Amino acid sequence: MKTVEVPLDDRSYPINIGSGILDDGSMIQRHIPGNKVLIVTNETIAPLYLERCYAALRQGDSRLQIEHVVLPDGEQYKSLDVLQKVWDKALEARLDRNATFVALGGGVIGDMTGFAAAAYQRGVHFIQVPTTVMAMVDSSVGGKTGVNHPLGKNMIGAFYQPRVVQIDVETLSTLPKRELASGLSEIVKYGLIRDPQLFAWLEQNMDKLLARDAAAMTYAIERSCVNKSEVVSADEREGGVRATLNLGHTFGHAMESSQGYGVWLHGEAVAAGMVMAADMSLRLGWIEEDILHRTIALLEMAELPTKPPQGMTVADFKGFMAVDKKVLDGKLRLILLKGPLGNCDVTGDFDPAVLEQTLEAFCH
Template sequence: MASSSSFCPKHALTLFTSNNNRHNRVISPEFFVRFPASGSLGSSRCVVSIDSSNSNNNNNVKHRLMTSGSSAAAPVMDQSPTQTTSSPAVPTTVEVDLGNRSYPIYIGSGLLDQPELLQRHVHGKQVLVVTNTTIAPLYLDKTIHALKDGNPNVKVESVILPDGEQFKDMDTLMKVFDKAIESRMDRRCTFVALGGGVIGDMCGYAAASYLRGVNFIQIPTTVMAQVDSSVGGKTGINHRLGKNLIGAFYQPQCVLIDIDTLNTLPDRELASGLAEVIKYGLIRDAEFFEWQEKNMEALLARDPSAFTYAIKRSCENKAEVVSLDEKESGLRATLNLGHTFGHAIETGVGYGQWFHGEAVAAGTVMAVDMSYRLGWIDDSIVKRVHKILVKAKLPTTPPETMTVDVFKSVMAVDKKVADGLLRLILLKGPLGNCVFTSDYDKKALDDTLHAFCKS
């Protein structure tokens, strides 16, 4: 295997590229990204197989990451955590570095009680808060107060959407546009997403489209949104044939994560979000995965110190990937471990029947099973993944209604299909390593599907 390497001293990041020929077909170049053991994110490596047509885009990727706040060793929580009521005066901040579109992620307790954090990112005099029927009674008034406190010239409107993945569609999206147009929002207005991943995705897509683009702010209120969907600028809606097939990459002005909002989150939704936290450890951050194994009880008990750390570490991981590959030409796709199987589950059983994280958890087990069948990981990783998902109270098998044919039909229209080939994110090598590729034995995929569901 011929290889070349380049060294980026700023981040001690090494890139290795390779080309392989097999069966007279050019296999897409692979990018191996190794992060230093001494870095803030620990030691990990990710192997990404990228289409040749996109390789020029990846050559221009800028390797930048800025974080503020402590990068100290992970705190080890007591297995029976003690709740604390103290609120940090200054939020932990993670910066998503995208040049002139960079933005901060604020993480901490009581941040909705600090109006200056939101107001510094509102540039016009009009704000539209987009939320849903569940979140509005809890946090809408507090958010409006934070936007207007000491700032009476700002006009704040709101639109309250129905709650649920099944409403992440064009008809519901039009309600946001209706309110914006009726309120005569101009190009200097700001849309504020107050809610979970569905609200964040829909509000972001509305902001990207309204008047061809207005500013927006993310205020995620679920674990899922706080550690994943609110960061990175993926916005969109579902189509009846597939999840998130309609959308845009559009970055917010800031992400404000008030961990106090997790106090009102139902247990099932809290567990669902932990699937994305577990994902980061599996694909690129083995030390973080080991921390989760020791502290899952603290997370389920909503220990604020544990959650602040878990959210910060997750956001750091995602911020670095987004900074390297904003529009998912290769590396960013690895954040979708288990998602191809998981999205098929969500589509197959009907949107809203399974939470996204529940489907991703079952999908992760399937991806890990396939990785093992390919001989790319050892049995110990399979067992550890199953154990931590059970500990997190997440499903490890798809619903019984999912058949092999349903999986195959939905996966055929997945966004990661290229030139008729389904590309998957699979684990390969030691814990913390993954590959995004279509170069795998298709029998392994068939065997995994038949092992987990009926023909």
């Protein structure tokens, strides 16, 4: 088992990564201060892991009062309406301010449960048990929580830290292949923005990850969590360097928004978005052509898309990019690659004509 510590002063927490650690009750229970727990999960994960989660929480006759709520599965249910079910359940079960909410599921469950915990009675405790690669390497680190709004993704939410993240890589055995690849997209991202060694390792080991090899998966998740943790610790509220974690996301969010949430997976949109960011970086003369080619090749190994959805227009991109959270006072900032592999910049200081060229090259 590996542990990555996320150092955030009094809100620091450990990420435990290993095989079978979902069943280690004491490792989870020590992070539950009160005696009431609400497990939030979805219809797909509940039949697979809810019982094991209960068993772990009850281990050693813990006497915890454990409740659960099962939400529908999918990005399209990441809404305030569905979130209300969590608060309804918590209030019906009379959970108090010392309760702990446990997110058992993927990124959507993690984001929703985190925001539910942040806002329930103005903040209760929160634990994450992610069951997708995406949730393990992205949503579980950094405290970003929230729900979507019809006019934009993750528009309503909070920065809220869990007390522990318990990552059992065995739970990935039940993950559909497309979702696996979607998570790998974010791992590629860490390579691109700051970890060229990880990028090179991925080029050599992508097949092992696709085969869900536990050791390879543990390594890739650990490296991703370390990378994200380093960035988040330096910039918890996203004033500066944290924005680099959004490489490909501005383009990607536009793709997700234009299709309606849930058609493409988040990591799929980010994959195509990263290629667009790399393309733009190349056109600006900020990177060598080689980086663009290696990025496309690596994403193709994972069978991830490297172009936006068919039919998406330049106007679609522009419309959705204007409401992106990275728009500060009307000026569009993008995360672009700059320099050797593993370097990038968050900047609004580029020739808008080059953005136009990239959009035109990828849209038909």
